[in-house]
Amino acid sequence: MPDSQPNRPQLAASGTQMNIKFLTTGGTIDKVYFDARSEFEVGPPQVLEIVKDARVTFEYEIESILRKDSLDMTDEDRNLIRQRVEIDACARIVVTHGTDTMVATARALIGIPGKTIVLTGSMQPARFRVTDAVFNIGTAIGAVQSLREGVYIAMNGQVFNPTRTRKNLEENCFEEA
Amino acid sequence: MPDSQPNRPQLAASGTQMNIKFLTTGGTIDKVYFDARSEFEVGPPQVLEIVKDARVTFEYEIESILRKDSLDMTDEDRNLIRQRVEIDACARIVVTHGTDTMVATARALIGIPGKTIVLTGSMQPARFRVTDAVFNIGTAIGAVQSLREGVYIAMNGQVFNPTRTRKNLEENCFEEA
Amino acid sequence: MPDSQPNRPQLAASGTQMNIKFLTTGGTIDKVYFDARSEFEVGPPQVLEIVKDARVTFEYEIESILRKDSLDMTDEDRNLIRQRVEIDACARIVVTHGTDTMVATARALIGIPGKTIVLTGSMQPARFRVTDAVFNIGTAIGAVQSLREGVYIAMNGQVFNPTRTRKNLEENCFEEA
Amino acid sequence: MPDSQPNRPQLAASGTQMNIKFLTTGGTIDKVYFDARSEFEVGPPQVLEIVKDARVTFEYEIESILRKDSLDMTDEDRNLIRQRVEIDACARIVVTHGTDTMVATARALIGIPGKTIVLTGSMQPARFRVTDAVFNIGTAIGAVQSLREGVYIAMNGQVFNPTRTRKNLEENCFEEA
DSSP states (O other), rough: OSSSSSSSSOSHHHHHHHHEEEEEEGGGGGGEEEEEEEEEEEEEEEEEHHHHHOOOEEEEEEEEEEEEEEGOOOHHHHHHHHHHHOOOSEEEEEEEEEEHHHHHHHTTTTTTTOEEEEEOOOSSOOOSOOOOOHHHHHHHHHHHHHHHEEEEEEEEEEOOGGGGGETTTTTEEEOOO | OOOOOSOOOSOOOOOOOOHHHHHHHHEGGGGGEGGGGGGEEOOSSSSHHHHHHOOSSSEEEEEEEEEEGGGGGHHHHHHHHHHHHHHSSOOOEEEEEOSSSSHHHHHHHTTOOOOOEEEEOSSTTTBBOOOHHHHHHHHHHHHHHHHHHHEEEEETEEEEEEEEEEEEEETTTTEEE | SSSSOOOOOOSSTTOOOOOEEEEEEEEEGGGEGGGGGGGEEEEEOSHHHHHHHOOSSSSSEEEEEEEEOOGGHHHHHHHHHHHHHHSSSSSSEEEEOOOOOOHHHTTTTTTTTTOOEEEOSSOOOOTTTSSHHHOOOOOOOOHTTTTTSSSEEETTTTTGGGGGGETTTTTTTTEEE | OOOSSSSSOOOSTTTOOOOOOOOEEEEGEEEEGGGTTEEEEEESHHHHHHHHHHHHOSSEEEEEEEOOOOOOOOHHHHHHHHHHHOOOSOOOEEEESSSSHHHHHHEEEEEEEEEEEEEEOOOOOTSSOOSSHHHHHHHHHHTTTTOSSSEEEETEEEEEEEEEEEETTTTTTEEOO
């Protein structure tokens, strides 16, 4: 059993502490039920609870940029997200987002140098007993530290190129376009 | 907004259906409680339920090779796992395994050409309400489709090179060695 | 250690099989999230899944009478529920209902002889990871087999007389009026 | 719609604040998994978390008397539990206990005047995603405020007289003996 691998894995240089930035924008993943108002709205970001339960050991920061249903996202919102990504010192960024217009926002983030950006979200809120939220955040984390710079979408267990992706509304899943 | 990315992401060629093989070997991730015997033992693989709840859209097969606590793994067991990986037609393989000797098994899988192999497991059983199992399977899935050939460990939200990794028994987490 | 109790507990006569009827009418307890429509609506009754996970050994039937938010309940709806209860052969009936007008419906069921009727529901949908639904169904089950005939409300861990109960909208809980 | 019920429900007198004492003794309900030791042991009482998630509005205290597998319970342990119940000022007491010898302990509590005592536990630990723990605590709460003084067992959705109950080891459930 050799103690080194001829094919060096493409991971962060040995010894460097991995750092991930989470930018949250809303979407189904963060929806909360307010019984008093019989309303179901975007609430505080759930990604914090997810990474804590997962006992992650990388350094991270979570910044809530927006709390919107992605159907309500505007070009101004997308510009805001792009600016936040551009100025961020972190090289690895996970953006949580509603699924309906995730592709549009991902496309708006193309061309930012020096950053690996992965967008994800979920079809069932993170607060549900059965949810894809935890798995999807995990997939995004695995992808963001393994891929070279560029923008990606992580949904349904797959990593997509946003220029060739769409949300299939009938099947309610993401697929290559 | 350009509709193509100059930096082509390194994903599977457009149009190819992604295929992942899961080889399960036991470990805490699959532990079940048998009240009748007051015993807590490795049970049927939980990864099936995890990928179903996650609504994954890639093709996959799950094969249960062993159902062992990883402290009980022998060299023969590791040879068995290596052989199963070598003969598998699939290029992307996720191995679920107990955490105690995951590094040893990962090292025993070094040098198999043409395959991206990611080992993962969990500190809390998948059947628990609060568990790292779902997140870890997600991380492994994100990594296995993003990394080039080689062997990796996905635990605590990080992707490790097994030749430079150990399980810190005091902190109960994985770290660079 | 005596093998009999001087104070005979008031339980069903020894040897009789306990039989409970569940009549479901909707409410928060059964709300489901439909991602495709970004809508949160009353879905199929969750009480079935709850009693199965609880491994109950009594005989039961579940009948879905309505699937309404209780704010949308009308006097006609309440008459329907009363009729269904009156004609039911079962002596122990649990009615799941929205919390907003549970007291009104309970009062509409007063005076039906020979039946113990307990209304319950939940503030957080049963499909949520953190929910009062399972506990409340349990409380209703414990109450319905222990109380003599009449109508009761089981919420917030308490069994109430509906003629002296109200839902406190500010505190979002039930209390004696 | 009358605003009073001829058959007065047998609930606590109007205006009195309900008070429940929880005495925890261990058992499967409180089992925790310690990955570092690959061990599955009785941990801190889970009933606190259960009643908090259930948003109960009654007053309660939780006292941890023992942390034992009920197969390890001795007559001394049962005497200890009986003494604690006898001296307690509270009239409504829920005892959480392992299921294997719950009947024996219940029988040891017969004959304590002025108290309604309900024993419960669970077949699957409260920390599991699928568990009977929450439902059973709910059933015990519904029963303890509805029954007159005496000792009862609440398991599998039924309230049993401990002098005529046994745990069916094959079926892994409680039944009338």
